[in-house]
Amino acid sequence: MLKLKHITLKKALLLFGLLCMLVGVFGLSYTWQIDHRTADSLSSYCRIDFQSSHTEEGNLEGATLTIWDYRYDGSKLRPEAILYTDGSAWEMKAAVKQTPAGEPGNPGLKNENKLFVELPRASLPAITKADEVRFRFYYDNGQTIDLPLNAPDLQYWKDQLQ
Numbered sequence: 001m002l003k004l005k006h007i008t009l010k011k012a013l014l015l016f017g018l019l020c021m022l023v024g025v026f027g028l029s030y031t032w033q034i035d036h037r038t039a040d041s042l043s044s045y046c047r048i049d050f051q052s053s054h055t056e057e058g059n060l061e062g063a064t065l066t067i068w069d070y071r072y073d074g075s076k077l078r079p080e081a082i083l084y085t086d087g088s089a090w091e092m093k094a095a096v097k098q099t100p101a102g103e104p105g106n107p108g109l110k111n112e113n114k115l116f117v118e119l120p121r122a123s124l125p126a127i128t129k130a131d132e133v134r135f136r137f138y139y140d141n142g143q144t145i146d147l148p149l150n151a152p153d154l155q156y157w158k159d160q161l162q
Contacts, residue, residue: 041147042148043150046068046069047069048067050156050160051063051064060124062118062119063118063119063160063161064119066114066116067114067135068113068114069112069113069145070111071110071113072110074100076098076139076140077113077137077139077140078096079095080092080137081094081136083120083134085132085133086129086132090123096116098111099111099112099114115137127157128162132149132154133149133157134148134149135147
């Protein structure tokens with residue numbers, strides 16, 4: 001007959017402890033990687049919504065940008081942003097909001113960070129002529145996100161501003 005090895009309580013606790021450490025290390029590295037992910041464009045890093053407004057006569061009135069960034073850590077967005085059009089900087093004050101994970105409207109495990117900014121009117125003609133548009137925003141933990149628009153997004157913005 002087959003003999004089963006008896007696992008003592010001490011060995012069971014040791015194995016359970018090691019398992020918890022492995023899960024913790026891999027879980028921590030996974031969440032750090034998500035919160036410090038790399039991307040080649042703004043829309044590949046976070047969800048964006050760009051909208052322009054026009055008067056009844058069809059003249060451009062203004063434009064707004066909203067971004068949603070989801071992350072595991074509790075870092076909050078700072079209420080400031082910079083738009084770069086071919087190197088020219090347009091500093092802006094932003095409205096920011098964080099919805100912690102598990103609260104109504106955010107049932108997931110990540111915190112939802114939302115940034116809303118009204119683009120300066122003087123920047124709108126610069127966007128339509130720009131070859132490159134970058135957007136920079138900041139977190140209160142010192143992290144800076146500075147990414148360009150990809151070609152389809154830049155064209156969409158230009159079309160919205162016509």
